[in-house]
Amino acid sequence: MSDALINKSIQPPLAQEASLIGAWLNLASPLVAEAVAAIGFDWLLIDAEHGPNDVPSVLAQLQAVGAYPAAPVVRIPNHDAALIKRYLDIGAHNLLVPMVDTAEQATAIVQASRYPTAGIRGVGAGLARASCWSLNSSYLESADTSVRVIAQIETERGLQNLKEIMRVDGIDAVFFGPADIAASKGMLGKAGDSAVQQAVLEGIETASAANMSSGVFAGDKAFLKQCESAGARLLGVTSDVSLLVSNGKRVLSEYRS
Numbered sequence: 001m002s003d004a005l006i007n008k009s010i011q012p013p014l015a016q017e018a019s020l021i022g023a024w025l026n027l028a029s030p031l032v033a034e035a036v037a038a039i040g041f042d043w044l045l046i047d048a049e050h051g052p053n054d055v056p057s058v059l060a061q062l063q064a065v066g067a068y069p070a071a072p073v074v075r076i077p078n079h080d081a082a083l084i085k086r087y088l089d090i091g092a093h094n095l096l097v098p099m100v101d102t103a104e105q106a107t108a109i110v111q112a113s114r115y116p117t118a119g120i121r122g123v124g125a126g127l128a129r130a131s132c133w134s135l136n137s138s139y140l141e142s143a144d145t146s147v148r149v150i151a152q153i154e155t156e157r158g159l160q161n162l163k164e165i166m167r168v169d170g171i172d173a174v175f176f177g178p179a180d181i182a183a184s185k186g187m188l189g190k191a192g193d194s195a196v197q198q199a200v201l202e203g204i205e206t207a208s209a210a211n212m213s214s215g216v217f218a219g220d221k222a223f224l225k226q227c228e229s230a231g232a233r234l235l236g237v238t239s240d241v242s243l244l245v246s247n248g249k250r251v252l253s254e255y256r257s
Contacts (some may be wrong), residue, residue: 009093010043010071012173012213015231022073024217026051030064032240043251044070045217045236048087049077049098058100059129061091073150079105081112085121088113091127093146094171096175100151102163105142105149109151111168114144148172150234154180159203166212171211173234176227197223204230 013020021041025033028051037044046061047053053061060076065072075096087095088156097109101212111119123132123140131139141147151165153180154177166174178191187193200216207214208231215234219242224235 008071009148010073012148012150012215013233014211015208017233019228019233019235022215022217022236023237023243024241027240027244028052028057028061029154029240030060032058033061034064034068036127036240036243037070038064042060043073043094045073045075045092045096045233047075049075053204054216055083055086056089056094058087061090062129075152079109079112081108081120083195084112085124088121088143088147089125089130091129094148094150095160096150096152096237098152098177099154099158099180100165101157101159103168105252106151106165106168106171110149110168113147113149114170115140118144129226150175152177154183155184159182159199162203162206163210163219166207166210171212174203174207174233175217176203178216178218178234191218192220192223200227201230204232209233 004178022045022201023036023041024045024047024208025036026047027142044065044237046058048058060073071094073094073096074092075098076083079097083115100106112121113119115121115123125139149171150173151171153159154174165171175218177198181199182188182191184194185196186203192195204214213234214232216232217236218224224237228235
């Protein structure tokens, strides 16, 4: 049996390729996830770091978006190898891992996503969705190559170690977090500051020069265009929260006026 409906491994585009437009899913609702998937985004980020998500709710959203072309990416809450194993077993093939500051951390994350002898992932997917409950007999042979690990760079330390992080075999892309980069610079809440934006742009340019895919999430369209010009191709442009609240405010304002 083919696992095509489950295995939607995103191929992070390089700077010379077309951008992939994505949306964040923070509301932990399978129905909302399906509605956003129906819009036609290239990829969807199911947020288990800041959204009220856990393994069962992420599973429900993976199932909800499975019938749509959008590739689901799961942002896990930390670097815990046991948790990485659980998300992979429910069929997450694309992991965005937050707060990657060093090459050593990146190496441990990759090892947690790989079966021995390349890594330390426990072998139990035959009982899980990842292998279509063992109906996909080739899963164990293909699993390591189908997983995409995206390292999120969110601190000044991460930026300083960016080149070493990108050299780690198994890191498929880097993703920059302006809000946390601002906080690490002592400018909490000032992701739009020119110094923060310049640091992100320099990081993207460094990634492009190393032929490494990169991405960013931002609500500032002009800044996103700058990031795209610098080489970022995984562009997070909105979220389920923004689609609901911003458009709700707009509709209310139109009727009240």
